Amino acid sequence: MTSPLPPTVAAHLPTGMLVGGRWRAARSGATFEVEDPATARTIFEVADADEADARDALDAAVEAFDPWRRTAPRVRSDLLRAVFDTLVARTDDIAALVTAEGGKPLAESRAEVAYAAEYVRWYSEQAVRVDGLARRAPAGTHHQLVLRRPVGPALLIAPWNFPIAMIARKIAPALAAGCTCVVKPARLTPLTTAYVAEVIRAELEARDLPAGVVNVVPSSSARRISEPLLVDPRLRKLSFTGSTEVGATLLAAAAPSILRTSMELGGNAPFLVFADADLDAAVEGAVQAKMRNSGQTCVAANRFLVHASVADEFSRRLTRAFEGLVLGHGADDGVTVGPLIERAAVERVAEVVAQAADGGARVRTGGTVPRRAGYFYAPTVLTDVAPDARVVTEEIFGPVAPVVTFDDEDEALRLANATPFGLVAYAYTRDVGRAMRLADEVQAGMIGINRGMVSDASAPFGGLKTSGLGREGGELGIEEYLDPVYVAL
Numbered sequence: 001m002t003s004p005l006p007p008t009v010a011a012h013l014p015t016g017m018l019v020g021g022r023w024r025a026a027r028s029g030a031t032f033e034v035e036d037p038a039t040a041r042t043i044f045e046v047a048d049a050d051e052a053d054a055r056d057a058l059d060a061a062v063e064a065f066d067p068w069r070r071t072a073p074r075v076r077s078d079l080l081r082a083v084f085d086t087l088v089a090r091t092d093d094i095a096a097l098v099t100a101e102g103g104k105p106l107a108e109s110r111a112e113v114a115y116a117a118e119y120v121r122w123y124s125e126q127a128v129r130v131d132g133l134a135r136r137a138p139a140g141t142h143h144q145l146v147l148r149r150p151v152g153p154a155l156l157i158a159p160w161n162f163p164i165a166m167i168a169r170k171i172a173p174a175l176a177a178g179c180t181c182v183v184k185p186a187r188l189t190p191l192t193t194a195y196v197a198e199v200i201r202a203e204l205e206a207r208d209l210p211a212g213v214v215n216v217v218p219s220s221s222a223r224r225i226s227e228p229l230l231v232d233p234r235l236r237k238l239s240f241t242g243s244t245e246v247g248a249t250l251l252a253a254a255a256p257s258i259l260r261t262s263m264e265l266g267g268n269a270p271f272l273v274f275a276d277a278d279l280d281a282a283v284e285g286a287v288q289a290k291m292r293n294s295g296q297t298c299v300a301a302n303r304f305l306v307h308a309s310v311a312d313e314f315s316r317r318l319t320r321a322f323e324g325l326v327l328g329h330g331a332d333d334g335v336t337v338g339p340l341i342e343r344a345a346v347e348r349v350a351e352v353v354a355q356a357a358d359g360g361a362r363v364r365t366g367g368t369v370p371r372r373a374g375y376f377y378a379p380t381v382l383t384d385v386a387p388d389a390r391v392v393t394e395e396i397f398g399p400v401a402p403v404v405t406f407d408d409e410d411e412a413l414r415l416a417n418a419t420p421f422g423l424v425a426y427a428y429t430r431d432v433g434r435a436m437r438l439a440d441e442v443q444a445g446m447i448g449i450n451r452g453m454v455s456d457a458s459a460p461f462g463g464l465k466t467s468g469l470g471r472e473g474g475e476l477g478i479e480e481y482l483d484p485v486y487v488a489l
């Protein structure tokens with residue numbers, strides 16, 4: 001068994017909350033435990049912030065806002081670029097942290113660090129490219145200017161499934177736009193955020209920039225942080241990544257303050273395989289779309305909709321590919337599938353698989369909870385799954401691939417769109433006309449054609465329907481932190 005954290009990382013990891021450029025304990029002195037999900041052992045204790053701590057953090061973000069928004073875009077850009085350089089240089093240390101608290105295999109953690117750093121680099125470049133508009137009014141009576149202003153202090157609430165990437169794609173555009181922030185890391189994965197926040201804090205200090213630009217409040221209760229801040233009129237922005245259920249609650253809480261909100265919520269991605277697909281490519285894409293972070297991504301392929309003529313062959317090859325995966329501690333050599341994040345996640349996945357099997361689904365591989373420490377679930381392929389099984393209608397968030405068949409393109413499209421979610425869809429076909437019809441008709445904010453992965457820091461990530469509001473990444477990501485101001489001249 002490998003130790004979860006290199007001693008050099010553990011020795012320098014801040015475990016407090018960051019307020020106004022200073023790490024400190026929670027006012028109450030309370031702490032909470034962070035576990036390694038691959039062993040179910042506690043690896044760290046961190047400060048457990050409460051309402052008073054949250055207000056302290058907002059005070060600091062408010063104080064820093066004016067000087068930060070007046071800081072030259074080039075200076076903001078240079079800061080982000082330096083953070084990018086440091087993240088890249090320390091990839092191995094950060095990846096070790098991501099694996100220790102989140103469980104994913106080290107290769108995936110390294111890929112996540114690179115993905116996160118790319119957001120920081122992209123927004124270091126966008127910081128100096130915030131455009132406005134100037135034109136003559138149609139009536140010829142005046143000129144119209146549209147300026148962009150940072151919206152103000154932002155609350156950024158991050159999920160546990162990508163402890164560095166999700167926080168980077170919120171902090172980087174916020175800082176590039178001139179906003180300051182209070183960051184609430186996920187209860188299960190606060191360590192990586194602390195590490196990254198310290199990198200930013202040190203760069204701010206070295207450049208004599210406002211200390212309270214980034215503040216961090218780890219807490220065992222997201223509500224203790226969000227409730228006082230969402231009713232505080234000084235907060236002007238909320239960005240949340242997490243479940244649709246929690247997103248809806250936060251939207252309701254943000255309504256009285258008419259807060260700008262970005263919501264990156266749940267998904268139920270269809271993965272369509274047509275009869276003309278390259279099956280080798282489809283299986284490779286399926287493993288990628290399904291198994292990243294053991295299926296715990298909101299863009300995970302949730303339902304495999306496969307043309308009846310190729311369903312047997314596709315299922316056979318997918319089963320073989322799943323059987324070749326190596327389950328284990330993410331820090332161990334050769335491991336390709338890590339644990340789920342906590343015991344409740346294993347119980348939920350086991351429950352939806354059992355319900356599908358009771359309804360007639362055939363378990364081609366997996367369907368078991370391995371007898372070992374930690375929160376593991378075996379990679380699972382199900383065929384003959386009823387279209388109304390929970391494993392199809394609900395977001396699984398685990399390493400389970402249910403296969404459902406269709407007979408023609410209309411049926412495929414109807415099944416793909418038969419969900420309240422609309423985050424992402426994947427389709428494998430060699431027919432360009434069909435690919436374009438799907439691009440027009442599939443109800444999703446992102447569509448991967450012959451690709452099992454769409455995520456890219458330079459592209460707009462986000463969903464339709466109950467999958468969210470707004471976009472992160474690309475040119476649109478910074479707009480979420482800017483208000484247009486129209487000047488009639």
Ligand code: SIN
Nearest residue numbers: 161296297298299455
């Ligand atoms: C997510 O699952 O929340 C994000 C995944 C990604 O950015 O690729």
